[in-house]
Amino acid sequence: MEWVRGETIGFGTFSTVSVATNTRDSDDFPAIMAVKSSVSYGAASLSNEKSVLDSLGDCPEIVRCYGEDLTVENGEEMHNLLLEYASRGSLATHVKKLSGEGLPESTVRRHIGSVLRGLRHIHAKGFAHCDIKLGNILLFNDGAVKIADFGLARRVDGDLTPLKKGVEIRGTPLYMAPESVNDNEYGSAADVWALGCAVVEMFSGKTAWSVKEGSHFMSLLIRIGVGDELPKIPEMLSEEGKDFLSKCFVKDPEKRWTVEMLLNHSFVAVDLEDDQREDFVVKFKEEEKVLMSPKCPFEFHDWESSTSDSHTSLDSPVERLGSLVSSSSPDWSVGGSWVTVR
Numbered sequence: 001m002e003w004v005r006g007e008t009i010g011f012g013t014f015s016t017v018s019v020a021t022n023t024r025d026s027d028d029f030p031a032i033m034a035v036k037s038s039v040s041y042g043a044a045s046l047s048n049e050k051s052v053l054d055s056l057g058d059c060p061e062i063v064r065c066y067g068e069d070l071t072v073e074n075g076e077e078m079h080n081l082l083l084e085y086a087s088r089g090s091l092a093t094h095v096k097k098l099s100g101e102g103l104p105e106s107t108v109r110r111h112i113g114s115v116l117r118g119l120r121h122i123h124a125k126g127f128a129h130c131d132i133k134l135g136n137i138l139l140f141n142d143g144a145v146k147i148a149d150f151g152l153a154r155r156v157d158g159d160l161t162p163l164k165k166g167v168e169i170r171g172t173p174l175y176m177a178p179e180s181v182n183d184n185e186y187g188s189a190a191d192v193w194a195l196g197c198a199v200v201e202m203f204s205g206k207t208a209w210s211v212k213e214g215s216h217f218m219s220l221l222i223r224i225g226v227g228d229e230l231p232k233i234p235e236m237l238s239e240e241g242k243d244f245l246s247k248c249f250v251k252d253p254e255k256r257w258t259v260e261m262l263l264n265h266s267f268v269a270v271d272l273e274d275d276q277r278e279d280f281v282v283k284f285k286e287e288e289k290v291l292m293s294p295k296c297p298f299e300f301h302d303w304e305s306s307t308s309d310s311h312t313s314l315d316s317p318v319e320r321l322g323s324l325v326s327s328s329s330p331d332w333s334v335g336g337s338w339v340t341v342r
């Protein structure tokens with residue numbers, strides 16, 4: 001495949017995403033694609049993403065991968081992953097444009113139905129996504145949404161063996177499930193918890209956990225991992241929506257509903273007729289016209305998709321988290337107790 005890099009459309013922890021134009025007149029690949037590129041330090045994540053996407057195969061609710069390519073740009077080796085282009089960007093960007101209002105419930109139901117179908121495919125193939133969040137749900141011209149960013153995805157096949165001893169943060173702390181905080185378990189159930197957080201954020205325009213500006217993120221991990229507190233379910237949501245969330249926000253992953261069960265929940269088990277779908281696209285376009293207004297500067301950017309490992313011999317969640325909170329603020333840039341920063 002021959003392609004030319006166009007404008008930059010997104011930034012991740014590891015990579016930059018740009019538009020890519022296919023310069024070969026061929027039916028095999030679309031004229032416009034997205035290219036996710038990284039210099040050497042992000043190559044492992046891109047390579048994991050490619051291999052997971054290859055294993056997953058085609059699914060209408062998962063962003064397609066057209067292949068990989070190595071280029072040398074400005075004397076630097078770049079690893080590139082060519083992907084299906086989502087012209088409307090991510091749901092995170094879209095929701096931020098809505099002045100903290102969130103999306104109408106009918107739109108949330110529709111998007112979540114799609115994400116659930118994508119997750120069903122991922123889980124059925126023996127993987128967990130491990131980084132479900134609005135920034136990784138992409139929007140297409142026809143109103144469709146698809147799951148993207150498989151850089152942290154892992155094969156689980158029902159095996160929830162913790163990845164490592166100690167505390168490992170994969171993905172975004174705001175979306176972390178209790179078992180991930182407490183036991184480093186990142187299985188399909190953790191995707192369901194994160195999906196619940198995505199529903200809250202999509203509907204309310206606010207993150208599922210309210211966090212005071214400047215507070216240490218370890219205090220959030222304690223709230224998630226220890227005690228009975230759950231993310232706040234928006235009052236304005238329908239009873240069906242509230243019930244759906246109550247099935248996602250179950251602290252015990254064994255008792256949490258699976259994706260398959262949630263697909264049969266009345267909140268998402270609706271099949272829109274074609275005319276309703278058109279109506280949806282119109283509504284969708286109107287939403288896009290709403291101008292972005294400045295919000296709180298505390299947007300959690302530096303929390304996104306960080307992976308930090310700590311190798312300690314502390315066993316109980318309270319001990320493990322308590323030991324981290326007691327240090328005033330972690331140094332993300334060096335080794336020692338925080339081994340990896342991504």
Ligand SMILES: Nc1ncnc2c1ncn2[C@@H]1O[C@H](COP(=O)(O)OP(=O)(O)OP(=O)(O)O)[C@@H](O)[C@H]1O
Pocket residue numbers: 009010011012013014015016017034036063083084085086087089090093135136138148149151304305
């Ligand atoms: N296929 C695509 N089409 C359009 N925009 C995309 C596409 N893939 C990614 N983006 C944009 O680029 C951003 C970063 O992409 P992505 O999340 O895949 O990168 P990352 O390095 O894995 O980031 P993260 O820090 O979330 O792990 C997305 O939030 C989205 O706005």
